[in-house]
Amino acid sequence: MSVTREYPIPATKESQISFIQELRPALSLVALFTIITGFLLPMAFTGVMQLVLPYQANGSLIRVNGQIVGSAIIGQNFTSTKYFTSRPSALTGTDSKGNTIPTPYDASESGASNLGPASATLLQNIQQRIAAYRKTYGPGVVPADAVTASGSGLDPDISVPNALRQAPAIAAARKISADKVTALVNQMTHHAFLGIVGTDHVNVLQLNLALDALPAS
């Protein structure tokens, strides 16, 4: 089959390229696109989003008694035994003396450990975290998410097995029945869609807020 067809742009002029002549269109297009895609569009888009979806557009901030306690989708650090603990976070900062110190869940930054699979440091970290986890939550196999650092350092979620392992210790610290805490975990679990898209997990901040809201028994 032979196709003989000129490209639809008619060749009206013999083109003779000259850098000087091309400067105007090239400069103008860069300027136009900078104004449109770098300024006008994001401004208009932001305006509409602020109007239509103000909660999400402003970072899904949760307020309790008028005070911001965090973002619903950004993890935070919990050290108290009364709360579920988030995953390890690899974020670091510098202290006043210039030393590198861990700053878990500092959401002014983000990042992973970037330790390789054969890293001795990573193995040591994981062994120490496993020992600490077992000390607090009892012996047994440890869920992977409980002792590995997340990609963002701000992972808001933990796996359901991890939450269920933590539940009895938290119930004991709060002096409420373990069943109640376990039931809360199950109630707060997000499920994977048809088991395919997403995972079964619990949002730690939302879970802990729900814990605080439980009526005292």
Next chain:
Amino acid sequence: MTIQGLLYIALVFALVLGSAFPMGRYLAAIFEGRVKYFSALENGFYKLAGVDPNRAMRWQDYAVTLLLLSVIHFLLLYAILRLQFYLPYNPQGIAGMSPRLAFNTAASFTTNTNWQAYVPEAQISNGAQMLGLAVHMFISAAAGIAAAAAVMRAFTGSGLKSLGNFYVDLTRISLYLLIPVTIIAGALLVIAGSPQLFPNVPFATAHTLDAGSQTIAMGPVAFQEAIKEFGTNGGGWYNANSAHPFENPNAWTNLLENWLDLVIGFGLPIAFGFMIKDKKQGRALMYAMAIILALGCVGTYAAEAAGNPLHIAAGLSASDGNMEGKEVRFGIPASTTFNVAATGTSTGAVDSFTDSYMPLAGSIPIFLMQLGEVTPGGVGSGFYTIIVFALLSVFVAGLMVGRTPEYLGKKVQAKEIKLAMLGVLILTVFILAGAGFSLMTASGVGSLANGGPHGLSEMLYAWTSATENNGSAMAGLSADTPLLDFGLGSAMLFGRFAFMIPILAIAGSLAAKPKLPASAGTFPTDGPLFIGLLIGVIIILGGLQYLPADTLGPLADHFLLYSGKTF
């Protein structure tokens, strides 16, 4: 590995390949000037910019205008990055970038690479992200697609002098494709929780439940995130890229971003089929891309799902897979599929950190980049690269039977094959020599975050990613050093333009040739035989050159790890 995990991969492919057909049809309509929704705006653009939309460009004109626009835009971004302290909308008061970091970053965004040697939260202002980086995400993507359209036109007829008009292509692709989809996808991301605001204080401050405080960096994230994926750019608003909950709030946005990454890449060969009025030819190219990518997705998923034997021996649950550097809301299959898709395209976005992947899992992203970014590659660049491989495939087939090879009725002769081989080899030299040289210097070795073969993988990954314009990293590497800023910056520019120009030259040469009717002796390029041959040529030509280097990196890493060695 679970059935559900494999079903997830199947779902991604079903969605992407299913939408590649309407996308391809629409792309062809844009390239042929049949899309006119905003023609008044479009014509206003041409008037303002002094563009004559009826001018037909020879391949040289096309290349020169593309280069000139890129150079101007490069200089503008360099200036913005150096001067960001004085520019508006810098609530954090971030200082201007150093000359070498600004060079590296400007090269990175001009070439659609989006390699990030800087830490976004600390080293770039909100204003510079918007006015500088986001604009490049549109323009560099549109320029890549425009070059692909030019190459497609070479096959549409006999004795063609023109490959189209670069300014017109650039404008139409932005106006009718990139901008509308970015707005829709950006709105979906906001619905899911991606922020879009102009804060006048640098951070939101939260008083956490545990009696501490937390500062949260926010800005107009969603808009940039959408074009970051759709234009196969990959430059994250945040350091953690798509692992950050604000860039990628849940499993659905993860799926959306994955789709955005792939859909233009797979749509372009389909568009080609429409342009040359032979849809089967386009589909053959698409299937070759898809088969390689699917194998990569399954392989990476299998390696990550198996977990790390050292950690399992320490007491970690064996069924959870390797969760280091991954987010709970995505899980293993969606994390690995995202990263493989982003390295099979030139996106380089990550939702999990490749440096912490198991050695074999990490070897697949690097191998996909080494193949030359054709599965489906960067928007536009993936298409014109697979055309090079298609020419080499018919050449190989022609050698076997002793006939002058033809592709789509165009005779493929010495000139085209020389230029094609130049394109393929030129990048290899840059990658292997660059990584090798870096590792011989104290500065290069000092940049490595991990010891043993994994360190070599980090450096090889960096040079591969930069030269192939991918932009992902084994992110432990400290990339803001004089050696790597200048070295990788040059690699990105070279990898983009030293490859694109020979291909435009090939297109110009083929365009001028008569389009011969197919005869009984013509090697069919639309069937399984050609798809198999093409995959073979991609893997042998693209991949085997790197096998020795990959053996010293990921493969050695794998065997040492399984023998219990740590570094």
